[in-house]
Every structure is written in structure tokens, then in C-alpha cells.
Amino acid sequence: MDWHSIFSQALQQGLGPVAAVYCLAAIGLNVHFGYTGLLNFGQAGFMAVAGYAMSAFVATWGLSFWLGSLVGLVLCAVLALLLGVPTLRLRADYLAIVTIAAAEIIRQTVGSVSLLKYFGGQDGLQSFNATFNDLNPFTGSVGIPGVVSWRPYDFWTLVVCWVLAALCCLVVWALMRSPWGRVLKGIREDEDAVRSLGKNVYAYKMQSLMIGGLIGGLAGIMSALQHSAINPSFFATDTTFFAYTVLLVGGAARVLGPVVGTIVFWFLLSFLDLFFGEATSGTNPLIPDWLMDSNQASLMRFVFMGLALMLLMVYRPQGIFGDRRELALDAR
């Protein structure tokens, strides 16, 4: 068993571009769910809208990457408006239903045959990242020598992603310490109380939905760039649920919760994958053949990840960063 290689590759995933993309998506959800109490189950929808707008602008219409990204983000705000107008006045669960449906509708639409010439159907779009690639200052393998390394393009996307995540965290921090953020947290606790104090709850929820959706849009654009391709399978419902998992692991309503959550989540997931892969391979595997073969091994990571999540929820339901004191209040 090559522990060094396992740790190195797990770290590569934990800090890698995929983890960084999920970090962005989870920061958006943190604004929605962690601070405002909005149950957005359609973060993948926001990601798809921005990702596809950028990709189609470049690959289909031959327009500017920057313009495409900007339009993608604007469309995210529009989507937030469309979802919010009918649902934000209603009970919280309506938003959950509407967002999960909307995300699926968006995914089916961009993957549909009738729009094949714009969005490429189930195959999606490729070759839209020239502008982004041209900006890449890195060459050769980059990383910490002897510990972890990435290919130059991967390193470039992960740097951009983490910088964006840092900026988003900064914005979230600045907003949530302000009276504006206090109103959001108040809405999460009891929106009627906040209303009785003269705050336009509806407008605050809408702002929150838009901000979180925009951050989700950034995640969508980065996801497409990171893969150098885009197709509908990127934005399935499990994308949203992975982002929620990341948020809950790190701790909701904590500025750095999504950052820590995504690193831990992706590190563990790939660590388990590599561990079981190695433990079942070779002529004399660590785990005997009759117990587990190499085909079963690749699924074990989800089994153990699920187990780990259950333990986390039992022993540390507030997440890694959460405040135990807050949790004690729920029992009252």
C-alpha cells in the first residue's frame, strides 16, 4: 500500500479545481440556506444557466468569453427573480419545490434535441475556453514538490476558483456582519418578527436569492472551464446535494464553512476511493477477494462517506465550524 501516493492524490482532489467549484456553489447556498433560511434545492440550475450562457456565447455564437460570462451572471439574477417572485411570499417549502423543478427543467431544456444546434444536446459543448487558457501563466507541473502537483491548466483553474471563493467569502463576511446580514439572520429565525419591525422581508429574501444565485453562477462557469466542456450531466440534482453536503460538513452560517467543508469532503471521498482501490488490487490484496473485489471497491467510498456523514450529524450536527450553543437552542 503506497500511503504517500494515496495522501498525495487525495490532497490533490481536496484542494483541486472540483473542490473549489463546489466551494463556490456551497458559498451561494450558505447565503440562501445558512443565513436566510431559504431552501434552494436548485443551485445546479443557477450553475447551468451561467455555465451554458458562457459556453454557448463562445462555442455557438463565436462571441466574447467575458460577455458570455457577464450575460450568464445576469441571467442568474433573472432566474432568481423568476423563482422568487411567486414563491418568496409563500412558505419556505414552496421555494424548495420550485427550485428543484426549475433546475431539472433547465437541465432538460439545454439537453433537448430541438435546441441541439445551440447547446449540443446531451453531448454538450466544447472548445470555449481559449480565452481563459490564454491567460494561464503556468507551465509544466505545478504544486508543492514531493507532496502534491497539478497539471498547469488544472492549477490555473484551481487558482482562479479559490481566488473567486476567497473574494466571495470576503463579500459574505462583510455583508453578514452588517445590519443587512442581521436582518437576513432575523428572517431565518422568524420572518414575521422581522416584518413587525418594519423590514421589507420580501425584498431581503430576493436580494439573498440573487446574491447566492450569482455565486452559484460563478461555480457553473468555473465548472465548465475546469472540464473544458459542458453537458447536462454536470448539473444533475446530485450536484446541488453535494454542495449541501459540503455546506453542512463545514457548518452552515459560517463564512469559512464551505471552504473547510469542501476540502474535507473531497479529500475523504478520494482518499476512500484510492484506499479501497489499492486494498483490493494486486495478486495478494489487503482485503481478500471473497470480501470485496475491485469492482465493489469503487462504490465503497459512497458507503463510507454516507457513514461518516451520519456520524457527523449525530456527534457534530452543527458541522465542523458550527456553534454548539446555537444547536442547544433547537431543543427548547
Added chain:
Amino acid sequence: MPADRTSSPAPGGGGATSTAVVDVSAARAALRDVPHEPGAPKPDPIVVADGIRRTFGGLTAVDVAHVEIQRGVITGLIGPNGAGKTTFFNLLTGFDRPDQGDWSFNGKSLKGVPAYRVARSGMVRTFQLTKVLSKLTVLENMRVGATGQQGERLLRAMFAPFWRGQERANTEKADALLDRFLLIKKREDFAGSLSGGQRKLLEMARALMADPELVMLDEPMAGVNPALKQSLLGHVKSLRDEGRTVLFVEHDMDMVRDISDWVIVMAQGQVIAEGPPHSVMGDQRVIDAYLGSHHDQDLSVESVDLENQILAEVEAEIAGGQPPAADEQAEPAATPGDQRG
């Protein structure tokens, strides 16, 4: 001459800190000429409601033909359980919409105005089932109550210099109120960790952060211990002395009698009586309303007949419902005379 200087009073204006100076005694005196009947017109009403009706399916929860709330005094709203008091509060403050009717605050119609605008216009309410923001500290709860905060606008929120000064002022104001409502020691605790009575206090203090003209309290004393009730009564009176108008719902008749200048009685959605506390509590319609719903209140003390009647009923129930007693202890039912002694 030096003697003259020492005896001269402090420069004027030292005591007049309130914004709208309302002469309390004048406002109360004005009520003296108001007829004691439902819907009586007041000389200086702050709230006027007309033909307000709210039904839930077949049930008419509120059906108020006309009611006026006098400015600058404490008005009590009483009535048996389910009379529609809370629903009426919800309607006035925009938390619920009536089927029909119109109402105004300071002469401006509030029909169709959303709850947050009602609050901003100076009419702030508390809830019967307390609504504190559990995972915010007591101090943060208070700060949410302040109005006109620059930092509550999205674009300014990100830059602390825009709102830091205002925040400091709000914190001072909050501390003063917390001190007054005996919550200063809980300042940094989560509001969710407060006891039921403390939550009532916090909610009332928080409502005052907005400097409301009209404070609407839905059962402010429920669950507050008797010693604290006395000081709370003082606070409510001081609100009036600051020039605010108070409208409150309460079941504790001693409190109603003690602090209200005027009492409005609701039963089955309608205003059935109005007047100063002593006259209202002797009103036969009021007694009927309470008795009709089997609501044993302190009111019953008003009428010995009523008390005897209830006693007789209870005894009949005990005598009828209980199997023959097996031992001495199971026979607490003594004669009415013994119980009274």
C-alpha cells in the same frame, strides 16, 4: 441674590425629552366626555376602524362596525378566548387582510398596506406567541428593531464606515432599554435561551427600539411573574407619559383596571362595550360575554352572584362525577362557607 440663584430651577427643557409632547392629563380628561358605548367617537383618535370583517370559512372572527383609539392614552382590549382580539391586531397591523372594511392610522388609510410599512409608519406590535430571533443575541435582537439603518441597505452594508456610527447609537439605545427591562445581564446570550417571561420583555423592549407612536401589545404580561408585572406596569405607564399611545390585549383584569384609561371589550368578533375600566367591568353585557363562554376570570369577583353560581356548578360537577370516596382524603368538597374562609 446668591440665594436666588441656588433656588432657581434648572434650565427648562431638562425633563422634556420625548419627541411628541402629549399632555397626558388632557388626553385622559378628553375621554371623560366620551359616551360609554361601543364605537364611541373620540376627540383625538389615532386609529379609526370601520366595518372590518374577517371570516375563516364559516366563522366570523372579527366583525367590528366602528372603533376609535384615543391618542396618548392606554387602551385595553379585553374579551374571552377566541373573541377575535389577536385577529383584530393582525388586521390592523397588516399581518392579515380583512374581507372588507377600512381603517386609518393618523388619518392615513392602512387598507392594503403591507405589515412592514405599517410598522414603519409608527405602529409597532408584539405577538401573543412571542417571536424572538433565537439564534441572535439579545442585543442583536434589539438592534434589528431600530429603524432607518443605513447598514440595512445592501450596497452600504459591505462598508462599515457607512453604518458604524449609527450602530453605536443604536447600541446605546438598546442598552438603555435592556437596562430598563432588566435584561442587561442577558445582553450577550442567545435570545433562544431566554425564559418565556424574559422573551415577553425582550419583545416589548425590541418594539420600543423603533420609537413607535402606537405600541400594540398582545398579552404582554402572560407568563411574567407578579413582582416583575408591577415594574412592567410602570414601564407601560411610562410609555404613555413619553407621549406614546398604547393598545394592549390582556386577560389579567387587575392589570387592565390598574393601567388602562379606556377599555374596549370584544366578544365573538364584535365590540360589545367600551368605557373606563370600572364602568366596563360592571357592565352586564361584559359579564354575560365572559360567562357565556365559561371563562372564569378575575371579573367574577365583581359579582358575588356570579361567584356563587360558579361554585355551585363546580360542586355539582364534583358531586356528580366522583365515585363514592374510599378514604377521608378524597373528600375535599366542603360547604361553600368553609371554602371561602
